[in-house]
Structures are given as C-alpha cells and as structure tokens.
Amino acid sequence: MEEFDDFDIEAEIANEEQFNAEQGFGMEQEAMTEAELFGESASSHGVTNASEEIYYAGLANADFSDVVSHVSTNGESSYVAQNAPHVRNMPGFDASILGYNILSRPPVFDHSRAESSGWVHYRAAGMEGIVPKRAMVVNIPIECFSRDAHRISHWQTPLNNPTRAASIAALLSLLWTGTAKGFLSGNHVEIARDAGNEGTDSSSREKKKKKAPESVRSYQYLTSDNRETPLPMFVMCYEELYNEAKTEVLAIRIWKLVFDGHHSDSELLRQLIDENADRALHSGVAHCPNSQRKQTLTQEHKRTAALTGGPSLASAKLEWSAGMQYTRVTRDRDYMNLLDSYAGRTDTSPGRPVVHNMASLGNVTNGMLNRPIDKDIDGVLGGTHPLAPEWLFNAMRAEGLSAGLVDFDGKLMAVHPDHMVVSKYFEPDSHVMRLPEWMKVKKNFYFMTHPAKDTPFDLPLPRPLAGNVTPGPELLGLFRERFAKDRNMDENELLDLFNNVMTGTDQWTEKQLKSWSESISTYDTMDCTDEERIQKGIAQNIMSGSSGLRSYGMMDGESTVIEPRQVLKEIARESNQVHAKVISPWIQDQRKALDAEEERLRGADDGAHADTDVSHAYFEELREKKRAFNDRRNKLMKELAFLHMARTERSFNSRMDAETIPKGYKAVWKGLHKELRDMPNGSANIAFGLGIQMTDSDRTVFGHMINWIGSFFEADCFVDGRDWRIMQELFLHCFEQFGEQTLLLIFCGPKGNGKSLRTERAMAAFPEDWITLSGPSSAKSGMQGNSESSNGCNCIYDEMIDDLVGGDGDNRTEYWKQILMKREFVYNKVITIKGGEGKSDQMKTFKLRTPHQETHCVCAIPRCSAHHVPRLTTCPGRRCTNRGPAFTKGKEEPSEVKSALIDRAVVQFVRTLGEVTRSDAEFREHLSKPETKLKLRAFRIFVCLVALVKMFIYRYARSTHPSLPFMLNKPTSRQATLLPAGPRHGAKDVRRMGQRPPGAVPRVWAAKAVPAQEHQASREPRDAHVHERGGASLLLQADGLQVRVCGA
Secondary structure (H helix, E strand, O other): OOOOOOOOHHHHHHHHHHHHHHHOOOHHHHHOOHHHHHOOOHHHHOOOOHHHHHHHHHHOOOOOOOOOOOEOOOOOEOOOHHHOOOHHHOOOOOHHHHOOOOOOEOOOOOHHHOOOOOEEEHHHHOOOOOEOOEEEEEEEEHHHEOOOOOEOOOEOOEOOOHHHHHHHHHHHHHHHHHHHOOOOOOOOHHHHHHHHHHHHOHHHHHOOOOOOOOOOOOOEEEEOOEEEEEEEOEEEEEEEEEEOOOOOEEEEEEEEEEOOOOOOHHHHHHHHHHHHHHHHHHOOOOOOOOOOOOHHHHHHHHHHHHHHOOOOHHHOOHHHHHHHHHHHOOOHHHHHHHHHHHHOOOOOOOOOOOOOOHHHHHHHOOOHHHOOOOEOOOOOOOEOOOOOHHHHOEOOOHHHHHOOOEOOOOOEOOEOHHHHOHHHOEOOOOOOEOOOHHHHHHOOEEEEOOOOOOOHHHOEOOOOOOOOOOOOHHHHHHHHHHHOOOOOOOOHHHHHHHHHHHHOOOHHHHHHHHHHHHHHOOOOOOOOOHHHHHHOOHHHHOOOOOOOEEOOOOEEOOEEEEEEOOHHHHHHHHHHHHHHHHHHHHHHHHHHHHHHHHHHHHHHHHHOOOOOOOOOHHHHHHHHHHHHHHHHHHHHHHHHHHHHHHHHHHHHHEHHHHOOOOHHHHHHHHHHHHHHOOOHHHOOOHHHHOOOOOOOOOEOHHHHHHHHHHHHHHHHOOOOOOOOHHHHHHHHHOOHHHOOOOOEEEEEOOOOOOHHHHHHHHHHHOOOOOEEEOOOOOOOOOOOOOOOOOOOOEEEEOOOOHHHHOOOOOHHHHHHHHHHHOOEEEEEEEEEEOOOOOOOOEEEEEEEEEEOOOEEEEEEOOOOOOOOOOOHHHOHHHOOOOOOOOOOOOOOOOOHHHHHHHHOEEEEEOOOOOOOOOOHHHHHHHHOOHHHHHHHHHHHHHHHHHHHHHHHHOOOOHHHOOOOOOEEOOOOHHHHHOOOOOOOHHHHHHHHHHOOOOOOOOEEEEEEEEEHHHHHHHOOOEOOOOOEEOOEEEEEEEEEEEOOOOOO
8 A cells, every 4th residue: 555654745745846947837836825825916927907906915824814905097996806706705705725825646557456447446556645736526416317227327217206317417527528538737748849849849949839739638747756757647436425324325526626726627628618609609590600610510519419418407308318408508508507407405404415505505506607617727626606617516525425315305304424525535634535445345435546537427437336226135136146155245247147147148348348338329429320339339239119129039029029128028038037046046055055955954863853853853954944945935035026116216216227118107107206205204104194094993904905996996086986896897897908818908898888987087096197098900000010109008998999800800809819818919921131332231020029018908899790789788689799798790600719708808897877978077175175186196106116016026926936826626606707618618717717917015915715605614714806706706805915105
C-alpha cells in the first residue's frame, strides 16, 4: 500500500514555483497566499471596468467578508459585492474545498493490478492518502439501470417517472461529455512540453511555433518534480451505495477527483452548452439569419435529435441514448432546471437538493443567470459561479454527497449513513482521502486507471450490480459448491458463471462480443439505425415490442420458429434453468444420501432397529440432518423465488422491457401501484389499511373472500339477483390469462337480461385495461408475430362473431382452437433473405409464432332452430341449438373440427331474475361515494395481488413450487354447463379447476371437490361455495406456498 508520509510539502511548493516560472502559463498563482492571490490589482488581470475591480476587491478579504460599495467612473453606483452572484456568497462556502491552498497528491497506478477494463478496487490500488484539489460526485438510483446491465451506458427507461431518469442522464452526460470530446481545460501535457521545449532547445526557437492542439485524447499534466511521467488531471471513480444493512445496492456514485487545479469543469460545461446552442439555433428558421446558417449544423441537429429519442425528456429511450441527453441543454437555464429533477423534487417534498432551499437565498441568486457559467478567472477554484458544478456537486459538501438519493416514487433512500458523511471520505483539514474499513472489505469503491477513459458512458461496470437482480448468498453458495469451488463468493467471475447456467450463454464470450460491437458502434454513433444498434448489441439486445422478433433456438423440422421477444418468458425459462441444473440435482443427491444413511442405521446391529419408528432417539442425528436439509432447501427455494420476482419487477419498471409484456399484464402492475399510492404507507394490507375483517368465526378465509366478492358485485356494482353464478364464472375467467390454457366463455340468454351489463360492471370494477371490448377481426389478424393490443386482456364481445358460427370449420376455427389451448398461433411465412455480394436472394420459410395470452367472453342471444325466436321464454320446448351452446349457424350438425372448438367453450345461461334494474348513471353515482371507493380499492388491490401471484408462477416449472393437485371425487356443478360427457370432458373439468385464482393472498390454492354430506360430517367451517348443485360443493384447499408480494 503506497503512503505519502515522506512527502515534503515545502519542497514541493518551491519546486512548483520554479517550474511554473519557467513555463510561464500562469501557474505562479497556485502557490500564492490568499491575500496575494485575491488582492492583486485589477490591472494585473487585465481588468478594465469597475465591476471586475469590485470582484477582486471582494476576493482580497481573507475571510471573504463584505466589501464596501464602489462607485464607477461614470457616477453610477454598482451593486454591493456581497450580493454579487458569486460562489463565495453561498451558504457554507469554503475556498479550500474548491482547491484553494490545497496541494494535490495525484496517484500513480500500478496498471498490472487493474482488470482488463481498467477498474481496480480501492484496496488493490494501494492509493491510501491521495489528495485531490476538488472532488465531485453524481448519484444515480439503481432503477436507472437495466436488469442485466454490464456497462454504465446500459440504462433503462423506468415507467415510474421516466422524466427524472432522463434528467439524471442529461446531467451526468453534461458533466462528462466535455472531456469525451477532448475540450481543452487545464495544464495539458501536450502544451506544457511544447512550451518547455521552446524555452530550453535553441534549435526549436528557430522553427515556426507549433500550433496548440484544439483537442486532446487524454487529460494529463506534469508536476514540477517530474517532467517526464504525466499524471492524471483527474481520476474517475465508481462507488456502490448500500442500504443501512449493507445487503443491497440502492444507487451508484460516479466520482471525479481533480488533481490539476487549472482543470475547470465550468469551462468544459460552458463549451458544451455553447456548442449545443449553436447547433439548435442554426436548425431554427426564425433563430438564425439565413446568410449565417451553416448546413453542417442543421444536419447535425437532425442526427442528434434522432439519437436522443425525441424532443421531450419524457419520450427519451435511455436504453439507446442515455449518454446523448446532454444535447437537450442549450442554455444555462436548462442546466439549472435539471437540478430539481436530479434532487427528486415533488409537489410535497424537496427531495435531496444540491443546495438546500436555493429559492430562499434571495440576493445570492439575484441575477445569477445574467453571468454565464464559466471557469474561474484566477484559474484556481475551477468555477466561481453559484451554479458551478465544482460547487454544486462537491463531495466535500454534505449536500453534494446526499443530492439525488431519492427513489423514483419520491421517497428518500435509506442509504447507509456513511455514504452521506464527508468525514468518512476525507480528513477534515488535510483533505486526505481515506475510506471506512467496511467499504474496503465490501470492495464497493473502484478507480479507473486507464488514462484515455474520459467518460463513464464508455466504461463497463466494475462488477454486476448487487441487490435485487443477483442470487442470494445461499443459492450462490450452492452454485459455488457444485460448479466453482475455486472461486470466492465476492468474485465477479462467480456471478458470471452463475449467469452462464441461468441464461445458457457464456458470459465472457457475450461480454467480448458486446465490447467489440460497441467499439464499432457506441451510444453516440451517428447514422446508426435502431435495428443496427440491436444487431450490434447496443442497449443489451433490447428489441422493440412492436416490431422486434426473436428466435429462442426452437426449430420445427428445418424451419426456424421466431416470435416477439417476451421478457417474462425469458425470465421464467432462466429461473427453471437454475432449478434444474443447480437445486434439483442437489436435492436428489441429498435425498439419496439420507436414504442411504437411514438404511445403514436400520441394518446396523443385525437389524435391531429395522422396524423402529424414525422418531426414536436412535435416529436423532438422522432427523437433525433431515431438518438441516429441509431448512437449506427452503432457503434455496425462497431465494430462487425472490430472484425470479425481482427480475420480473425490474422488467415491469423498464419501458423497453415493458413493451414486450402483454398489455393485460401491465394493467395488473399499473393498477396495483395506482391503488397503493392512496394506501397508508403504500401497503397492500387491506385488512388493516381499509378495515376489512372476518365476521364469522366458523367460516374460512376463502369463504369470507367469496362472500365479500359476491356482495360487492351485487350491492356495489348493482348486478341484482340472487344468482351469483354468472358473476363468479366471469370473475374466475378474468384470471385465465395467467395460465397455460383458457376456454371460450359464452353468456347465452334473451335480449335485455343483463349479459352485457354484467361485463360492463366488471370492466368498471377491475383496473383499467384488464377487461377490454373487442370485435370482428380480419382474416390474418392475430397471426403476424407481434404482441396484439389485447394480449393478456379479457376480451368482451357484445355479439357472436362470424369466426365462431361456421359449422364446417375453416382456418379461423383452427386459429381459435390454437389460441385457446396453446395460447399461441403458429403461421408459416416466407421471408426473403438478402444474398451477399454476388449472391442472389433466397426465400426461407419461418414459422411465425404469435402469443395469445388473452381470454374471450361472448355475450350471445340464442336462436331456436324451429322459429329463430330470440327469447327463451317463447321457444317451443325451450330447445336452444343454433347460436346457443353450440354457437353454430344453419341447421347442419357441427363437424368434427367445429365440435373440437365447442369442447373448448363453457356456456352459461343468463336467466332473467326480477324486473328492477339500476341505470349506469346510478351506478356511476354510487361509485363516487367515499365508502364505495374504499371497497373498490380493496377489490382492485386483491385481484391485482392474485394476478401477480399467478403471473409469477406462470411458466415457472411445477418442480419449483408446491404441486397443485386437482382431484374430482364427485361430479361437480360445472358439468351442468358442459356438453354431454365425452373423452375430453373429464380433463376439461380438471383444467378449469386448476385455473382458479389463489383463494387467500398470498397463498396459492388448489381445488378439491367434496360431497356435501362428507363436508357436513367433517364439521369443517361452512364455506360460501363457488357452485352448489346435485349434492356437491367446491372447496379450495391451501397448499402452503407463501409468497411475499408488494408488502402484503
């Protein structure tokens, strides 16, 4: 570990004075005393007016106190210096934290210790005791990064408050793009060497003076005692900010440690804003004279607009353009506006600002924008404007460290307190940088050692982001035991190997491919289409949900199967992969070992304990091993479930990932969070939050739930009548989009008896977009390989559609059979493959798979075959055939093909019960009542939690959660709604039972039919039965799976 205990400050100052005098570029001010520096006459700085003279007169005071008013030569009284828009008037101003009178100690890295990316963690770097002139930080919430990010540029556009995410990206890119462009600022080694050569080499003086470079590729400078080895003007650092328990990363922090005092971030900011302004002005017809307009800038503005994702921050696609958001800042006011968004300000909270309550500072901010943000004239402090980044984002200010640490829902992040205390990073007087011991152990702080890396958007993450999207310690530990015993738990390579197994992709190879592709096409590459970015790995291969297709490696013969990208399908497949390759083999090995151990114990002592019960004291050690096995298995399953749910959550919060999620699924997610905003503490606990409680001691939780839902539909949705059967069927049908199969639900009954009313009231009760109206479709609709607008929703048809009424069975009949039972439609499509140079195009057949997670409910008026009378009450013999349960037009019997579709339908006859109905106006008025709003909120929270549980376990292998046995001991009432018994009907009945939603969140429930007599004899709590007919009742039995969802 390199120390600086023998560092001679006085000798260094003397050397620097001599070196600066030789160079002649103004560095002599660095070693001046405060009085000498700030008390120089105005003429020595080229001051030509009184206002600048006031400026230096004000700085001449050692304590930066007030100075007297000054009267200019023209007799007009100028402002008092203490009211000038200057950083010295900001609360808590201390010139030393801007580098005044601080002698920097730049690091000299051992590059052999760094990773190939250039990162090296704090302890391995051996840089204990470095002293920067200035230090700046920008905090980035972890929600800004995509779920599988491996580069700092891999952001996501969160659905919640995307404008703030874009503002943070704009601010970060604004502070770093100046160095990425190579703008000059500081004592660059290229200029210093030229100046030194001219002063010492007699032959060089005869040559033409070399022109100073207009830009640089790296930022390095020379010190007075070492003119051969350049040192970094600044060093970029990366820090992970943990929660109070030090178990989860809540944000990352990008540091800039400045060692050359003449390097000015305000100067870089000024150049970048001016460049943006020129480009924007030349593109405006009314903002630039035609004679002065430059076509190059006009064309550049057009390309830049395409790169940033549109004119508005809210429309930015950060997956592709996070590093380009700086282009939106064309004025100092734009930069100032970003600060509130960065702080996480809302209508009710200021968030964590860079300067507390800046609006109340009064005279300090008066005329602030009249003075442009630019470098410090003296070249010592970097910038002296009140909005100078050197001051606002200064890491030696408590506000600078804590600014921006706010969640996207407006809540202050509960980060570890050490992350917001200046003294945990810098010694108070000397400004020596030292980290707390726990941070060194955590390895959460990294230096960038590569001298040519000058923007974080070009860099990979030092390691995968720890927290929600990484496996838990027990799961990662098991993986290490079985696959990588030579790796340590905190090594990045161990996580890479885990991801290899989870995704089926070699992580090293994938990173290399992405690195090579990004070396050709980066986040700011012009004339690069979105499709080209996808192909080259930009934005992590994220595809547009509206047009992007993906092959998951499936083949049908020689045809490639392609389908829209489905992020939830990917996550489920990868979770299953972890269970199949990591957990399941371990479980089998452990069970075999325990069985062998038990067999050995029973065979010992000539079989003395061959028939002894396992509860005997003789088997105590075996029982202890079994308990340890069960405990670890439970932990593993819990961590796998949490990993699965955390990755799912991150997908919903990413705009690009969310575009690949069915619309109905997103309705569940949005609906839940919308309701939770009005709940106490955002809790989903409706029992305590809304005062809903059980009222009967002899009724199960499920019984209360069913009774409460039935009463809600009757009393609050005004679905009158004592027949709850129809609404219960519709309610359960609304959860079938989260299952492997669905059945066509048909409400059949006379005109005007409330079929459509029931669906309309359900539509109003469920969250928005959960239930949606639908209608007839074109011949190729639902076959084009894209995610339909109704995918994942419950589609309601007011009338029977033509696709369903044909008797013979055509292509559309086959289409309906597939989407009901397989939840997809596969369509053969010929695609032209462009040939290479000198080759002709080829035609290739692809199987285009279109996902169909929606469900279908049709409200139909039955017609009688004899007279086509549209009312059951006037139908002779009450025989409903055509467009009734068989929904077939004409007098012919349905064909085999059509019969197969009929088998996939469930028909409910809607009877007319009573003559009193309540209008839509009455219903809307009732919903506006406060007590009804609370019931509606409880209903929506409940159904959303149920849907989320089913969504989490959908496609999640049955072996990864308790099995759901569906047993039918007696014919249930459902068979009263089915066609005559056939070979499919038993399976259909079981399948329908299996698609019931969980009964009591957060438990998952399984169906079991029990005769009413057996039910009464068992003396179990009476239940509000889903169906009761023919002496059988349907009960739901909990299987014990506990799922923690949304704080429930």
